[in-house]
Amino acid sequence: MASICVIDDEAMMRESLEATLAARDHKVTVFQNPQEALTVIKQQPFDVVITDLRMPGLDGVSLLRELRRIGVDAPVIVMTAHGTVNSAVEAMKLGAFDYLQKPFNADEIEITVERALRECALVRDNEILRRELEDVGRHRELIGQSAGMQPLLEKIQRVAQSSATVLITGESGTGKELIARAIHQASPRAAAPMLCVNCAALSPTLLESELFGHEKGAFTGADRLRKGRFELADGGTLLLDEVSEIAPALQAKLLRGLQEREFERVGSGVTRRVDVRVIATTNRNLREWAAKARVREDLYYRLSVLPLEVPALRERREDIPLLLDYFVGRIASREARERPKFTEEALKLLCEYAWPGNVRELENLCERVCVLEAGREVSPATIAPLLNGPIKVASANAQSLQFRDGQILEDAERALILRTLERFNGHRENTAKALGIGLRTLGLKLKKWREEGTFHEERRRAVLV
Numbered sequence: 292m293a294s295i296c297v298i299d300d301e302a303m304m305r306e307s308l309e310a311t312l313a314a315r316d317h318k319v320t321v322f323q324n325p326q327e328a329l330t331v332i333k334q335q336p337f338d339v340v341i342t343d344l345r346m347p348g349l350d351g352v353s354l355l356r357e358l359r360r361i362g363v364d365a366p367v368i369v370m371t372a373h374g375t376v377n378s379a380v381e382a383m384k385l386g387a388f389d390y391l392q393k394p395f396n397a398d399e400i401e402i403t404v405e406r407a408l409r410e411c412a413l414v415r416d417n418e419i420l421r422r423e424l425e426d427v428g429r430h431r432e433l434i435g436q437s438a439g440m441q442p443l444l445e446k447i448q449r450v451a452q453s454s455a456t457v458l459i460t461g462e463s464g465t466g467k468e469l470i471a472r473a474i475h476q477a478s479p480r481a482a483a484p485m486l487c488v489n490c491a492a493l494s495p496t497l498l499e500s501e502l503f504g505h506e507k508g509a510f511t512g513a514d515r516l517r518k519g520r521f522e523l524a525d526g527g528t529l530l531l532d533e534v535s536e537i538a539p540a541l542q543a544k545l546l547r548g549l550q551e552r553e554f555e556r557v558g559s560g561v562t563r564r565v566d567v568r569v570i571a572t573t574n575r576n577l578r579e580w581a582a583k584a585r586v587r588e589d590l591y592y593r594l595s596v597l598p599l600e601v602p603a604l605r606e607r608r609e610d611i612p613l614l615l616d617y618f619v620g621r622i623a624s625r626e627a628r629e630r631p632k633f634t635e636e637a638l639k640l641l642c643e644y645a646w647p648g649n650v651r652e653l654e655n656l657c658e659r660v661c662v663l664e665a666g667r668e669v670s671p672a673t674i675a676p677l678l679n680g681p682i683k684v685a686s687a688n689a690q691s692l693q694f695r696d697g698q699i700l701e702d703a704e705r706a707l708i709l710r711t712l713e714r715f716n717g718h719r720e721n722t723a724k725a726l727g728i729g730l731r732t733l734g735l736k737l738k739k740w741r742e743e744g745t746f747h748e749e750r751r752r753a754v755l756v
Contacts, residue, residue, distance in 0.1 A: 293338040293408050297321045298328045298354070299370065300346045304393075308341065311397045312404065325349040332363060333561050339407050340367045341400075344378050344390075352378055355385050362506050362516050362559060366407040370395075415523075433466075433473050434614055437607035443470070443599065450597050451477035456549060457570045458534075458577065458594045461601030464651030467572040468532060470601055475528040480568055483527030486520045491536035499541055500557050502548070509558025521554055525565040534571035534594060535580055542587045549593045569594075604646040604653065611642050614650060618657035629666035640671045644678060652679060672714045675725045705740060708733070 295317050297308045305321040312319045320337070322328035325346050332340070340358065344351035351369050358367065366388035371378065382390060388407045391399060433444065450457055451474045459467045468487070475485040488501055496510065504519030520529055531537075537545060548554050553564045571594050581591040604611065615633070623630045633641075646652055656677050660669055708726065715721040723733045 292316045292318060293404075294318045294336070295320070295404065296328060296332060296337040296340045298325050298340070298342040298346070298351075299323070300343065304343070304370075308400065311400060315401060315404075317404070325351075325354050329354060329357060332358065333361060336363075336563065337365050338411065339404055340365050341404075342367065342369055344369050344371045344382065350378075352382050352385065355382055355387055359386055361561065362556065364516065366411050368400075368403055368407060433469060434617055435607060435610045436613065437602075437609040439602035439607040440610060443601065446599055447473050448477060450474055450599065452479070453597065454568050455596040456568075456594055457597045457599060459570065459572045459599045459601060460577070461572075461574065462603050462649055463574045464649035465601040465603060466650050467574075467601055468530065470599065471528075471530045471570045471572060474570060475530075475568075478528070478568070480527050484524055485528040485530065486524045487530040487532055488520050489532045491533040495538040495541050498537065499544065502541075502545070503554045504556040506556055506558035509556070513558070516556075519554070519556065521548055521565055521567055522556075522563060524567050526567075528568045528570060531569060531571040533573055535573040535575040535577060535586060539585075539587070542590050546587065546590045546593060549590075604649045608642050611653070612638065614653055615641065615657065618654050619661060622658055622661040623665070626661060626665075628661060631660050631664040631667055631669045633669045634671075636671050637669050637674055640674060648679060675715070676718075676721045678724075705736075708736065 295312055297305055297312075297319060299305050299308070299321075300323055302323070305323065309319045309321050320331070322331070325342070326349055328342075329349070340363075342351045342354055346354075349357075351371075355367050355369070358365075367382075367386070369382045369387050369390040370393055371390055372393045388410075389403050391403060433447075435441070435444065447470065457471070457474060459470050461467050472485065475481060488498070490498060493501055500509075500513075500517065500519065502519050502521055504517050504522055505513050507513060507516045531545075544554070549569055551564075552567060553562050555562055577586055577591050577595065580586040581588045615638070619630055641653075648655070656674070659677055660673070664673060708722070711722050711725055712719075715725070719733055720730055723730045726733070
């Protein structure tokens with residue numbers, strides 16, 4: 292069912308069109324006065340506008356010109372009597388969808404309206420697809436059997452059935468956007484679009500335009516009318532990624548959009564209403580930010596109606612083998628390469644690693660290993676240079692490091708460092724990184740042991756200078 296506006300000063304034509312289109316289950320609003328119609332159209336969107344060309348006060352061409360000036364992009368069908376075809380051609384040049392010459396039958400107007408609706412929907416779908424392609428990232432499945440993930444997966448199913456605003460928190464790389472997409476896909480809005488805005492990547496001016504759209508000429512560079520994500524996601528879901536980074540001046544406008552589901556495009560005074568489910572993500576503690584006045588307190592409460600917290604990967608270590616198997620399988624298949632084979636020691640190292648970059652870091656590591664080590668055996672020595680934080684070398688090699696009774700701490704430290712040097716073939720930078728110490732600290736220790744004579748010659752030759 293479409294919302295159709297009919298404007299004609301002839302009562303018989305208005306009644307005929309209303310009856311014909313209403314029989315097709317369309318909602319029809321008729322106007323005798325074009326000025327009155329224009330006032331209503333500014334406040335209420337219509338899917339199609341049908342107007343006569345010759346009317347007192349404001350003709351069809353002038354009406355069409357004004358509609359385009361205020362940013363109404365609904366298809367306009369003009370009706371013309373004999374002798375006014377030239378005016379109809381002028382209307383087409385101004386962007387009218389089509390014209391019908393009076394008298395016409397019911398089939399003609401029905402076919403023209405349906406064609407206008409189809410083409411308008413196609414344009415909208417293409418715009419949505421283009422925005423979704425801009426947003427698209429690497430898809431990752433929701434994988435997790437750990438005690439930290441199971442409650443979250445259960446909450447997702449319950450939250451999905453609501454239209455309330457969701458706030459997803461968690462460290463960077465934990466998969467907050469993936470959770471948001473899972474909520475959308477499990478919701479009654481799944482058939483409608485889900486669009487994403489990265490609030491941290493845009494200046495306040497550009498972000499306002501991205502969220503709410505802008506009129507042509509609203510600011511420098513605004514060379515055409517642009518619909519915002521709130522408008523394009525109508526009926527679906529809007530994801531506000533890193534919502535904590537929105538500038539204070541824009542937070543009030545966002546609050547209104549969340550509360551009332553209404554907004555104005557930049558450069559326009561026309562209020563528009565939408566039906567959008569908002570999901571926000573952040574790696575900040577919004578409660579603390581609200582206490583510090585970095586985020587409006589009322590915005591915080593409006594965002595956190597349904598809060599979800601995604602656990603860090605180090606809090607769900609049982610899921611690491613599952614995620615590793617999934618990523619390696621998917622990437623190896625995509626790259627048409629043989630899967631690398633992780634040794635038990637390598638898998639143990641990965642399970643003990645702190646993963647400061649969370650699931651994203653694990654996926655990146657799998658990407659590199661699949662490309663560089665396709666079909667090979669992957670050992671701890673292969674993995675350690677690819678990790679971004681301290682590695683628990685001691686626990687991974689506890690059995691191979693045999694210390695005598697009463698051995699002092701410095702001897703244990705020296706044995707651990709020399710063993711790690713051997714693992715990395717004497718590469719100092721990788722050794723320091725694996726041990727979680729500075730390169731200069733490592734160098735000073737090696738120099739000290741040389742001077743003391745406790746750095747054996749065969750190991751000294753293995754160390755890169």
